[in-house]
Amino acid sequence: MSNTLQQSMFDAIETELKQQVNRLDQPHTQPFHEMLTYHMGWTGEGAGAQAAGKRIRPLLTLLSVASIENKKEANGSNNWLHAVSLAASIELVHNFSLVHDDIQDNSELRRGRKTAWVKWGAPMAINVGDALFVIANQAALSLKAHYPAEIVVRAAEILNNCCLDLTRGQFLDMSYEERNDLTMEDYWPMIGGKTSALLSACTQIGALLGYAQEEAIENYRLFGYHLGLAFQVQDDVLGIWGDESVTGKSAASDLVEGKNSLPVLFALEKKGEFSKRWRQGPIRQDEVGYVSGLLENEGAKLYAEKTSEDLTQKALGYLKDAAPQGEAGKAILGLANTLLKRKQ
Amino acid sequence: MSNTLQQSMFDAIETELKQQVNRLDQPHTQPFHEMLTYHMGWTGEGAGAQAAGKRIRPLLTLLSVASIENKKEANGSNNWLHAVSLAASIELVHNFSLVHDDIQDNSELRRGRKTAWVKWGAPMAINVGDALFVIANQAALSLKAHYPAEIVVRAAEILNNCCLDLTRGQFLDMSYEERNDLTMEDYWPMIGGKTSALLSACTQIGALLGYAQEEAIENYRLFGYHLGLAFQVQDDVLGIWGDESVTGKSAASDLVEGKNSLPVLFALEKKGEFSKRWRQGPIRQDEVGYVSGLLENEGAKLYAEKTSEDLTQKALGYLKDAAPQGEAGKAILGLANTLLKRKQ
Numbered sequence: 304m305s306n307t308l309q310q311s312m313f314d315a316i317e318t319e320l321k322q323q324v325n326r327l328d329q330p331h332t333q334p335f336h337e338m339l340t341y342h343m344g345w346t347g348e349g350a351g352a353q354a355a356g357k358r359i360r361p362l363l364t365l366l367s368v369a370s371i372e373n374k375k376e377a378n379g380s381n382n383w384l385h386a387v388s389l390a391a392s393i394e395l396v397h398n399f400s401l402v403h404d405d406i407q408d409n410s411e412l413r414r415g416r417k418t419a420w421v422k423w424g425a426p427m428a429i430n431v432g433d434a435l436f437v438i439a440n441q442a443a444l445s446l447k448a449h450y451p452a453e454i455v456v457r458a459a460e461i462l463n464n465c466c467l468d469l470t471r472g473q474f475l476d477m478s479y480e481e482r483n484d485l486t487m488e489d490y491w492p493m494i495g496g497k498t499s500a501l502l503s504a505c506t507q508i509g510a511l512l513g514y515a516q517e518e519a520i521e522n523y524r525l526f527g528y529h530l531g532l533a534f535q536v537q538d539d540v541l542g543i544w545g546d547e548s549v550t551g552k553s554a555a556s557d558l559v560e561g562k563n564s565l566p567v568l569f570a571l572e573k574k575g576e577f578s579k580r581w582r583q584g585p586i587r588q589d590e591v592g593y594v595s596g597l598l599e600n601e602g603a604k605l606y607a608e609k610t611s612e613d614l615t616q617k618a619l620g621y622l623k624d625a626a627p628q629g630e631a632g633k634a635i636l637g638l639a640n641t642l643l644k645r646k647q
Numbered sequence: 648m649s650n651t652l653q654q655s656m657f658d659a660i661e662t663e664l665k666q667q668v669n670r671l672d673q674p675h676t677q678p679f680h681e682m683l684t685y686h687m688g689w690t691g692e693g694a695g696a697q698a699a700g701k702r703i704r705p706l707l708t709l710l711s712v713a714s715i716e717n718k719k720e721a722n723g724s725n726n727w728l729h730a731v732s733l734a735a736s737i738e739l740v741h742n743f744s745l746v747h748d749d750i751q752d753n754s755e756l757r758r759g760r761k762t763a764w765v766k767w768g769a770p771m772a773i774n775v776g777d778a779l780f781v782i783a784n785q786a787a788l789s790l791k792a793h794y795p796a797e798i799v800v801r802a803a804e805i806l807n808n809c810c811l812d813l814t815r816g817q818f819l820d821m822s823y824e825e826r827n828d829l830t831m832e833d834y835w836p837m838i839g840g841k842t843s844a845l846l847s848a849c850t851q852i853g854a855l856l857g858y859a860q861e862e863a864i865e866n867y868r869l870f871g872y873h874l875g876l877a878f879q880v881q882d883d884v885l886g887i888w889g890d891e892s893v894t895g896k897s898a899a900s901d902l903v904e905g906k907n908s909l910p911v912l913f914a915l916e917k918k919g920e921f922s923k924r925w926r927q928g929p930i931r932q933d934e935v936g937y938v939s940g941l942l943e944n945e946g947a948k949l950y951a952e953k954t955s956e957d958l959t960q961k962a963l964g965y966l967k968d969a970a971p972q973g974e975a976g977k978a979i980l981g982l983a984n985t986l987l988k989r990k991q
Contacts, residue, residue, distance in 0.1 A: 407770035426751035434814040452796035470778040
């Protein structure tokens, strides 16, 4: 049952995304259009479901819409389809940030395929990201076909406030690369922007577009925000101690890449053996077993796991307060569990 | 008189721009905020009026608002101040595109100062451009303090449609660098996106926010669009034959940079001496006199000047149809003349 609903939503999201991106499907800009459809996973080498990703954010958005039953304005049948352009907008924002991220991080692969800047050069890829963001805004504004203008403006505001948080998180992440005085306090504003802002926009705007009461909208927002924090901390743990066959990344790759993850920042504050080694320069692949062992001995793994679990409980508490209804409500919990228990 | 009005508008625009950009003036993101204020010309080495630029686009927007007297909805006193956040939005879009342009073109100087990517590296500069664009959208949405939500949505739509045109023009410009089969037909979609889209958004949204009738809004749009085309063609002429002391660029720098300007595309179609030389590779500084002479002999200068003049007349025709009123109406004509007669 739940799978049928999610499959319908997934199909509607893909159709809407393609329609939105088709704005560039014009005589003079065919190759430009193809750059976007390649990045979205629809065309080019390696295209397909794997390349497109799971569309978790727009699904979370539509499930949030559909899970509101105590609507301020009752309007009969389930109307999640009316919100699909906003769900597409969120996925486009996510992809805009991925395209620019890949340039900024010098990443050559994304979901097993060459990144846009590798295929077409950084100047073109900057423009691809810009176009994805413009279309994200256009998609959000096209909500007006089904919602009052006041709600469209509010949804677009939440979306853009979230985008500014994304740029803040990105700034912090990049600026941290040059610093060696970081503490755990520096961690939260970074992942609050990079990971939580967009997930909280999904659930907050979803509730808004489901005509939820203000208090419920706030609970949905807090659920999404803490879901993002919990997910990121867990991702940090998996990035060091995760099973390669499950995470799809080489073991401890976060250590080799010098990522300022929560376990690392925890151990840096301890100023022990790990801290000493970390400050001496990049970790080599042949050291990762030794270095991740240091982290574990200094309590960093336990601390991060405990933190992730606390945040998960907090997120689930807000979800309970939000009281999502029906099949969609159950599906939200399922999606949250999928996100948070990647080991299983 | 007109100067007093424009000065008031200029001051209001600067104040609003600073308030909008202050969204990043927060504890963790001070250096990020400073990257934006540097680019906007307010802080850092060389800050000041010269670095900030003339804010022609937001001025054109506010003058358009103020020049509407036959309002659909009369509301007493002149209300251009209500539209200032949208004017700021347009200037922020312009600056977002400049920051990304400078990375894409590898330009080291902008208005005599180091560009953002030179100062902070391309990854940070990409993020600076992204933030400027996000804030542009936030500024547009903050129109809601003074306008009905339906108008806010429509203004934001026009703005984002224009931004997609900007990315199209940018794509064409970059893709042309690798082509040697360009004709004059390829020119118009490029400058339509790169130059005209934003100027037409200024006048179109300005008229909308002045509560003009639909027909007048369309005439304002067409005025801005053709003003942009005329301005770009004239800029192309000045980029080859302009007086260095007036243009501020070294003479014929467009030739050395290999820019696909209208005179160049005109002469390439002729397949004469110029075309032969152009296809052999980059023009050296010591050849520019000879090569610009070839262009002139083949009629390219005359053609471009005539085209610019025709477009100017067309723009002024639409402006006449738009019938801007009062002091602001006169000031629009003055601003257009400033843009179009840079030699004087």
